[in-house]
Amino acid sequence: MDRRTRGTAPGPPGTFGARRNRDADWNAWPVADYLAENYRRLHPCDIGVIRHHSALYRRCAPGSLARTLELGAGPNLYPLMLAGAASRRIDALEPGAANIRYLRRQLDEGPDDSWEPFYRLCRSLDPALPASCAEALRTVQVVPGTAEDLTPGTYDLASMNFVAESVTEDFDEFTALCAAFVRAVRPGGLLLAAFMERMPSYRVGAGPVWPACPVDGTVLRTVFTPRTTGLRVTRLAKDRTLPEYGDTGILLLTARRPDTAGPPQE
Numbered sequence: 001m002d003r004r005t006r007g008t009a010p011g012p013p014g015t016f017g018a019r020r021n022r023d024a025d026w027n028a029w030p031v032a033d034y035l036a037e038n039y040r041r042l043h044p045c046d047i048g049v050i051r052h053h054s055a056l057y058r059r060c061a062p063g064s065l066a067r068t069l070e071l072g073a074g075p076n077l078y079p080l081m082l083a084g085a086a087s088r089r090i091d092a093l094e095p096g097a098a099n100i101r102y103l104r105r106q107l108d109e110g111p112d113d114s115w116e117p118f119y120r121l122c123r124s125l126d127p128a129l130p131a132s133c134a135e136a137l138r139t140v141q142v143v144p145g146t147a148e149d150l151t152p153g154t155y156d157l158a159s160m161n162f163v164a165e166s167v168t169e170d171f172d173e174f175t176a177l178c179a180a181f182v183r184a185v186r187p188g189g190l191l192l193a194a195f196m197e198r199m200p201s202y203r204v205g206a207g208p209v210w211p212a213c214p215v216d217g218t219v220l221r222t223v224f225t226p227r228t229t230g231l232r233v234t235r236l237a238k239d240r241t242l243p244e245y246g247d248t249g250i251l252l253l254t255a256r257r258p259d260t261a262g263p264p265q266e
């Protein structure tokens with residue numbers, strides 16, 4: 001069966017010839033350019049994502065989550081900071097060698113000064129966070145690997161920011177990544193995610209084109225409704241202070257893995 005008709009993916013037909021996750025060299029992710037474009041200063045969309053995510057973590061008592069996941073962590077430290085009060089162990093799962101090097105350096109030598117405004121915001125929203133960013137990151141373990149390496153049911157909470165839709169052009173593969181994300185938590189576990197809305201394949205700096213599939217709220221509901229309970233999808237307006245990635249905004253998701261075996265988990 002060809003890719004145009006295969007599977008139950010929610011995306012449009014015509015993913016024939018789509019670039020898949022393995023077709024990109026994630027070891028060569030352009031860390032410096034990506035940080036310069038997205039995370040060297042606090043953008044309005046970061047404030048929106050942090051507020052959204054912090055609201056979920058605030059509902060978790062300090063130290064109440066034994067083990068949490070940041071799937072496809074990349075060089076972004078703010079999702080890791082946000083988990084710093086509630087989680088006793090944060091696994092930053094990441095396949096790319098350059099990202100792994102950056103994360104390990106941040107943990108070993110202390111975070112770059114540019115992360116301080118992010119941390120101040122996180123802590124102002126969640127006073128249970130410790131005084132310093134370095135302390136909040138103390139329980140982070142960098143775990144080399146991909147979504148395929150996840151053991152189902154391992155985590156109390158899984159977080160994923162700009163990954164499933166930003167690493168493949170194939171909607172079936174997007175769906176499989178989301179399914180692995182859901183399965184990574186124990187039954188009843190919490191899910192927290194951000195997605196670029198309708199972003200096509202994109203460039204960072206002057207580098208190569210990275211594969212992406214444009215998703216919207218309907219796609220997210222189609223993928224997550226059968227796999228989760230309490231699904232909530234909201235959106236942030238497009239942030240014009242970021243480079244033009246072709247997106248129309250950011251979609252934010254919270255949900256839970258169902259308590260009992262029920263809907264298909266793929």
Ligand SMILES: C[S@@+](CC[C@H](N)C(=O)[O-])C[C@H]1O[C@@H](n2cnc3c(N)ncnc32)[C@H](O)[C@@H]1O
Nearest residue numbers: 026072073074076096146147161162163166167
């Ligand atoms: C657009 S970046 C997002 C990075 C980061 N999460 C953020 O918030 O900026 C996509 C990340 O997904 C990682 N990635 C690519 N394929 C993956 C896979 N199969 N499983 C897990 N992560 C993957 C990449 O190495 C990269 O760090």
